[in-house]
Amino acid sequence: MASSAPRKRAAPVKTEVDATRATDLYRTVARIRAAELVLQRHITEHGFGGFWHPGLGQEGVQAGAVAALRTDDYMFIAHRGLGYALAKGMSLESLFGDLFARTVGSTGGKGGGTVHFVDPERGVLGQGGAIGSSFVLGAGAAISGQMLGTDRVCAIFFGDGASSRGTWHESALQASVWKLPIVWICENNGWAVSARISEQSPTENIADRASAYGVPGVIVDGQDAIAVFDAVTEAVDRARAGHGPTLIEAKTMRIRGHYEGDRQKYRDDLLVGDEIPRDPLGILREHVPASVADQLDDDARHEAESVLATVLEAPRADPSIIYKDVWS
Amino acid sequence: MASSAPRKRAAPVKTEVDATRATDLYRTVARIRAAELVLQRHITEHGFGGFWHPGLGQEGVQAGAVAALRTDDYMFIAHRGLGYALAKGMSLESLFGDLFARTVGSTGGKGGGTVHFVDPERGVLGQGGAIGSSFVLGAGAAISGQMLGTDRVCAIFFGDGASSRGTWHESALQASVWKLPIVWICENNGWAVSARISEQSPTENIADRASAYGVPGVIVDGQDAIAVFDAVTEAVDRARAGHGPTLIEAKTMRIRGHYEGDRQKYRDDLLVGDEIPRDPLGILREHVPASVADQLDDDARHEAESVLATVLEAPRADPSIIYKDVWS
Amino acid sequence: MTEQRTQESPGDGVSTINYALAINHAMAEEMRRDSRVWILGQDVGRMGGVFGVTRGLLDEFGPLRVRDTAINETFIVGAAAGAAMTGTIPIAELQFADFMLIAGDEIFGKLAKWRYMHGGKLSLPAVVRVPTGLLGGVGAEHSQSLEVLGMHFPGVKVVLPSTPADAKGLLKSAIRDPNPVLFFEHKGLYRVKGEVPDDPEFLVPFGVAAVRRRGDALTVIATGMMVDRTLAAAEVLAREGHEVEVIDPRTLVPLDMDTILESVQRTGRAMIVHEAVRTAGAGAEIASRIHEELFFALDAPVWRLGASDTPIPQDPELEQLCIPQVPGIAEAMRGLIAL
Amino acid sequence: MTEQRTQESPGDGVSTINYALAINHAMAEEMRRDSRVWILGQDVGRMGGVFGVTRGLLDEFGPLRVRDTAINETFIVGAAAGAAMTGTIPIAELQFADFMLIAGDEIFGKLAKWRYMHGGKLSLPAVVRVPTGLLGGVGAEHSQSLEVLGMHFPGVKVVLPSTPADAKGLLKSAIRDPNPVLFFEHKGLYRVKGEVPDDPEFLVPFGVAAVRRRGDALTVIATGMMVDRTLAAAEVLAREGHEVEVIDPRTLVPLDMDTILESVQRTGRAMIVHEAVRTAGAGAEIASRIHEELFFALDAPVWRLGASDTPIPQDPELEQLCIPQVPGIAEAMRGLIAL
Ligand SMILES: Cc1ncc(C[n+]2csc(CCOP(=O)(O)OP(=O)(O)O)c2C)c(N)n1
Ligand SMILES: Cc1ncc(C[n+]2csc(CCOP(=O)(O)OP(=O)(O)O)c2C)c(N)n1
Ligand SMILES: [Mg+2]
């Protein structure tokens, strides 16, 4: 039944890098990074209601993958950070607004902690609080896309840990048979809370599972935003052309705790001072003039700081919001 | 992490067939066949409360696989027929007793239709009414076996249809990582009610999925009880030696309806007069003297008829049984 | 909560068809009306459903709108939720209501909550059709009545038709409702016939109970398969001189407490009869609300009849002993009236 | 149903420890006593659990008895059921009670039914530990109180400890119980301290409610996190001259109706307070039973307080507005006493 033979490959050989593309990616990664760092500092200094799952160091996957999508493509995000949503075009104000439960948040003030950023106009459809829900939800979105006569693709982000859930299997079989326009993007950061993926997966790579579903399995360096962009672009093209889903595994790493504040006693590979090995920003700098990159860093830092300040002053929702939106 | 490289192979090359083994298998297949036919006739003539899922034509898998198990090995059966339970040593009376809701049934009279045959002494632990439950239950039994210091193996029978459930994925990953003593035996009869497996599976074989779990995937001719016995024996040895699970796919076919009475309008491969292509009895006859085989056929028919007659006369449970055994 | 208040409006034509066909017609009509409506589930296509409810729909609407899935209940409901969020209107069929337990997170964690969690930015107009109750010999894992779950998780509507006309009219309302709906079709009613309006605009609104019989001695609220049994018991009581009022709420979420309370106010006595396990069933909620609202007007406590505190045995004769029967219902009516 | 009727028997020593540590001690003691007892769940080993409840157990009992699973709730509970059937005693930890919805078939289709379905030939002595209720900012899919589900599916016991001593004594009883037990630990109580007997034979029996405060004006039945809030509200009422009796049932299955009915018979008024959604929650069942048994002795209807008919918002300040608070409970007490 499978349309194309399963295959696996390393990151595509880079021929020439589009300078505008590299600059755009740099800007996105820098904006995510700045938002991550500003949040980290705020939470450390002032505490936080709820839980925040930092995405520090994983910005390359998020920026690279989302850049390969159209604005109207569907996307189910994972819980690690806000990079996916920011890259897809949501304003930082709406994301911080959710984190601090302000009416400017995308959920209108119901937020707090790692929340359920949403923006249907930009295809951002949320993340499952129960990890792994997105596999089935995303398949449904892909079906709608087809049925409504669009050529929209659905990108589903998930962690290595989430790949163990049965929802993956049920969706992957059905999506493959139906050739749904899906791109599965696994951010393999090596950990699921305290569980090393190497102790949870019988195969070395998550992408090794692709052949069971008759879909291509692709492994890519998640720190290299351009490589991620290229791999996802190919998978998106394939999906849009009606050839079905692709499983992409981006190798990355979890720099900080599972949630901000996690003391990570279980971990023996802690990094000194949050140094980010193979920092996606550093890798992108190879293709971006230093002065441009410096300026983008500054802009991003400025944006993150000023948006945080604005949002912290923004109003919270009226308590009656708890009764709102149960029903259409 | 996987201990041994995934592999796949056709039925093992038969060197010499143990004559006693062949005769024993013939006896088992003949007994299952006779029970199947006697039930089929009874249901056609007299109707039946509940649903019966005939296993006609699949006796070779059931007999061959169970013969490779020790009496104290655990076993989760599938819903298709009673062959598994009969082969494991349960009396035909206790099985018919369940089907006709008599106190002689293994469930003491709660039965009726395709029921939940059980005999913990002989390792028969039931079948999930929700197809695919046995993957997770069976993993638990395998863990108990290990923890109690036994070398018991757990065999889990399931259909091609059941292989789509998420319970498979969750169990297969965890069982592989923990090297649980499990043998998964897929009776691929080509159909899940009205669904052709060839339209439901992106890979040609269910066994093709084994590599995703770092376990051996073996394909065997399910009509050939000896081939099944050999394949399962190897997998059982592997499991007992602590090397983890094996996925065996036995190719077989569903001769009759999903349930007895199913008119199968959806089917275009119906057989004339229930002819059983590659009848497991016929294949076994190559290794059993005709006179012996004839006698075993007679004995089996006689057993099935007389047990049915006895069971139909046996008492039903007192209605108060509905309140029994909710709690220990 | 915006309710559809469209009146029941039978057209000229009425056909005498069974409950299964009434459901089939509801789907066919809505699929003709709105190309966004589609179906997924096991055996719904080529076979027309294990209970024959989707027969002919594959032929009329094709394989993209009538999709045969693998055995993947989690997928069926989860994909329906994802599709509903993105502009189509899926009707998911589970082969047995029991399998809601396999898709529990998708029903109660996603369909019921995702609109709320996302500040109203998503809508989830999905229908999940679940064949409920006893069928005869299908055992503990295929016979449950789980409608009360839908009452405890805010965000899903809960429908239990007891007649062919209601089955059609309520399903059409369910498909048009912008909220997720759990639609409990009773397996034992599929072959029951009744008059059903042909009008493709015939809708039965949610939140409007049907008074199946008028009476002054006692109000009985019955659902699903228990409606007919309660009416039969009411006949017995009528011959004994007691007129029992029988109310079929038809939807549990929303629940038409107005009709129930008005009736109990008049009769002073109430009883709930359902096929679900009595303990913590819908009857507990309805009884509690009646007590809360009408305590001082009641002549006796509200009683509840439901299934025994046991799983359902596999044997088709034994299983009936677990749920209310006509004589038992009549006996309870007598007891409550005498109290 | 055979109940463990062992008396509470504190030994000489008593330690002041928190609820999480009390649960930890219960597991450690039972694992020392019986080598068949083992643990599985996510992060229960190396990390000692996301709430720190299993800390130290991997070191003491090794990786075969304290098993870190992948993210596979269906597996966790299903494997526990299979293991329980075959002679070991698993303690399964789900990280959030909400994930019962992912393992619904394994809990309610297998653990609850498989003994019955198989004519008593199997036993399923598994414990499923589920952190329940609000934690602060974990949102709609991680904050639910789902204990009523266990009441509607016959075959599982349901435990909700509200103090460290009960947490320890009830969990030890749960592990020794030959039936499957759903053990609801409140996430908001983990850090609350209390006196806990050291005696490894200290057990709290199932089906015996604890009367937390004596009174004659009103009986309030409260569970889990609501026990302390109800006691605080009772203090307020006491200052206003009304003595409220507060009963903590501790187990919902079995439920100690004797203690509840004896109390309500005396006070003539009753109210139930729980954190679960009010509609179709445990309160509906308890209220219905009180009405059924004591209708003519009651001075007023039984009232229920519970969570709003909404999902839980993600924001930690908003979430508290959805569940009963001390002032609201006190207000309801006043209202009911005045009725
Ligand atoms: C079904 C489910 N089980 C458990 C959890 C708790 N949990 C939240 S994140 C997480 C680990 C996820 O690991 P992974 O998918 O690798 O993502 P990462 O955190 O590494 O980005 C767990 C166990 C959950 N949210 N949902
Ligand atoms: C979870 C679940 N979904 C659906 C069903 C209804 N059902 C019973 S058997 C069956 C088909 C099973 O196919 P397969 O596993 O191939 O076994 P076969 O009937 O071919 O022996 C289905 C869909 C069920 N029992 N459980
Ligand atoms: Mg990870």
Ligand SMILES: [Mg+2]
């Ligand atoms: Mg099959």
